[in-house]
Amino acid sequence: MKGMMRFVLILMSVCTLSCSSTSQEGKKLVSGINPELIKFNYSQVSSTEKYLRSLGLVDIAKHDSSIVIDLKYATSDNFTGVILYIEIGNAYLHPLAMEKLCKASQILNNENSELRLLIYDAARPLSAQKRMFEVVQGTKYQAYVANPSRTGLHNYGMAVDLTICDENRVPLDMGTPFDYFGKTAGINDEDLFVSQGLLTREQVNNRRLLRRVMQESGFIAIRGEWWHFNACSLSEAQRIAKLIE
Template sequence: MIRLFLIIVWISVCYVSCVGKTNNIDKQTVSDDPKVHTTDSIAQPEPIISCLEQKMIDQGLICVNHLDSSLVVDLKYATTDNFTKVVLYDTLSNAYLHPLAAEKLIKAQKLLKEIDPNLSLLIYDAARPLSVQKKMFQVVQGTKYQAYVANPSRTGLHNYGIAVDLTICDLSGNALDMGTPFDFFGKEAGITNEAAFLTKKQIENRNLLRKVMTGAGFLTIRGEWWHFNALSLADAKKTCRLIE
């Protein structure tokens, strides 16, 4: 019995010793081999941010599509698909807003998703630096659109990051029919006499947009169904910095 006991003890000691050496070898291989890395040790590339975007971030503006990835962004002035046919945002592809407006926009998106998860807000324009407003004003001089673009000397709510232009789209990014396209200059774009120009479905779509936006605290304007303000201009001038 004693001999059998000694044999069992000897086998156990050998097993523990071998396992310990194996584990030590594995650990040393992982730590000493420069070719072996963990996921945490791999440096992730930083997103490329333009000087304009960095300036907006430094001013405290928030990228709303980073706050909620379900928001859809199609900045029309970053393309030629706008009424000027000129690229005005040549270094901007994300939508930025003042934190107050951003908070309200995220709430509006949540309200919309609660009504229909297959729909999303589609942003056409948000914070607009005064430098871009000046460029837009210059581009339309001598054209039929001259009367529709505010003089940069009279700052607007886009220039404070407090206004947003948007619509509603489906999961494929197709905008709902609102009766007119974005930046349509005509009475059909107004919200005061829609029954005279729009179909029942178009009115329903606009009402849905207004419902979620006003439910989140935004204000409408009479002439543009797509435009919403988070504050009045007087309040924005008191509490928000002008985006140069």
């Protein structure tokens, strides 16, 4: 109960701050918040993570230790400025998605042993999706967040948001940050953006490397977000996986 009251107070503060936040395209929803990496104490597995495991989801780091985890919604370092994952500090996926991710990691390692996959988001409880939607509801960012009344692939552990980092865990330059709300986050017009000076050729090549290793592993890219990949269709996910409440 105390945790819920704390979240409500944080949410009220965020909503107040968002009214005065910048309207510039691609900026974070909330400005003026120090994105400290504040996390739950994971010395023991939380009840929420036990629930994820009970659904058959698997911990990414335990299956491939070379994959780097930076779960953005478990911290305030995300576009809302709010910790959305309560008692979740590890990234989980459905076994089908995990198998494909391990394959992608191996392909990348075979090509360049100094590069690693870096995970920003994976399985997402519907409860967290609702909190996310509440923060953006009524703002211009609402279109970028799936309405929780319609489940998405993250809610089945069948989608992953990620990038590539070097051996020092420094992300490669992809031209925009993760969860950037602007046209240059899309993948369809990258060559045009290069000609317009909005992206560099190196940034586009980095994106294409990410897409190639993911698509060769069976993932599906989406046109609006260079970082998002689906392990299957939504209909297949609904057929073979359990909804993460």
